[in-house]
Amino acid sequence: MxxxxxxxxxxxxxxxxxxxxxxxxxxxxxxxxxxxxxxxxxxxxxxxxxxxxxxxxxxxxIGNLAINKKFISTLDGTRRYLIQLSDNNYIESVLMKYKHGYSICISSQVGCAMGCKFCASTKNGKIRNLSAGEIIDQIITVERDVGERISNVVMMGVGEPLDNFDNIVKFIKNVNNPNGLNIGQRHITISTCGIVERIYELADLNFQITLAISLHATNDETRNDIMPVNKKYNILKLLEACKYYVNKTGRRITFEYTLINKKNDYTQNAEELSNLLKGILCHVNLIPVNSVYGTGFVPGSERNIREFQNILEKNGIPATVRREMGSDISAACGQLRSQI
CATH class of the missing domain: 1.10.150.530 (DNA polymerase; domain 1)
Incomplete structure (x- = not known):
């Protein structure tokens, strides 16, 4: 047994x-x-x-995890971990240091079934869900390694969190428990590519976490091409769920938008995105695409990225460009695991 x-x-x-x-x-x-x-x-x-x-x-x-490999960026101190599970599967976690403290990006599954074309995590499909204990143990394992408390958690690592819903809910309860890690819900971000019915369920739980939506396109044709999940949950259905989430929780949503050169980064796309998000309490996180081997996707110029941001802000949509961290150690999730 x-x-x-x-x-x-x-x-x-x-x-x-x-x-x-x-x-x-x-x-x-x-x-x-x-x-x-x-x-x-x-x-x-x-x-x-x-x-x-x-x-x-x-x-x-007690469910201890093992650090198989660790890389430390010479540019900004970002730490990238390849973590071995008890069944010899592997996941990744990334630790980033900011002025306000340490933030960790953790995984929710071994592999991913969502098939987003720009993401290294999905290359070999989904093997299994992580248990609630395996999810939270990434934080404990990395805290032990650095000897410091981690104050912010971002679930944007390997896997689709809302495809592992029950374990994610249990994780949130444990990580927030004052007798456990005691990390406030407002210091937790959960990212999803848009599993609509789970967004409604999460809203009804009324957690005070930050929900991040991986949008990455402004029309169904483009999103269908790069994100197969859109064929089941199109942009209209997804945004309806997002509005419900905001109204139910009062929390601002972050929309993640990966900018891919000559794919979704035209000025027209910026205008379309502004119209889509008008009236939604939100923030847009613009992400220059990682040049993952085999995708053919590359980021656009710095000028185009800033122009895209300026159009959003001109139209009343708050937007920032994600700071690239750990670029010298391929810190984007899935790149290390895919090598083995």
Whole structure:
């Protein structure tokens, strides 16, 4: 029988489990605090009886991840991690340092089924979902490596988060728990290519996270070509869901728009994007495309990128150009994993 990963459990689920072991409920909170303090084995849980530690060792695991490879940028200190899972699959996490603290980009799946043409994560398809424990353990593993607290989490790594919905919801609850990592919901960003029914479900949960929508096109023809998900959830359906999300949560949405030279970066596209987003509480994050091997996509000139941004802002749409970090270590998610 497979052992239970304790990081896969919410505090309430852990309490039920501990009671079923014949132990008092308060032990669950002690254990919960230990696993999120970064302990790697049960012997470190010094205020837990040996009897209970033995029960836990027999039936559960703390679910530690292993760093297989690590690269540190000489340009800005960005750290790129290839992380090995217990079944010998691999995911990637990227740590970035800003003036306000550390931010980590984490993965939600092993591979991805969405098939976006400009993304390295989807090259070999989806192998499986990550559990809630494997998702949160990326943060714990990297915090242990750098010896610093991580204050911001961005789920834009390998995988489509809303295709792993239940584990993402459990992850948000655990990462936000004051007895766990205690990272505020407003410091968590979840990115999706646009699985519409899940956006509605997420809105109804009324989390105060930031939702980032990978839009990347201003018409269905272009989006169908570069993002197959659009054939099921077209731009109109997606934006209707986004409006519902804003009205339900009061949270501003970030629209991610990857600029691909002579594909979606014309001034006409900037005008079309302005019209699409008019009236939606939002911000646009412009991303010069990564030159991923085999895609044929390249970024446009700095001048064209800035012109695109200026048109959006002239039309009342706040827009920024994403700062490229870790360019000397191919920090864009999926590029390292695809090499192995």
């Amino acid at each position: 497979d052992k239970i990963n304790l990081k896969d459990l919410t505090l309430e689920e852990l309490q039920d489990y501990i009671i079923n072991l014949g132990e008092p409920k308060f032990r669950a909170l002690q254990i919960y605090k230990w696993i999120y303090s970064g302990v790697r084995n049960f012997e470190e849980m010094t205020n837990i009886s040996k009897t209970l530690r033995d029960k836990l060792k027999s039936n559960t695991t």
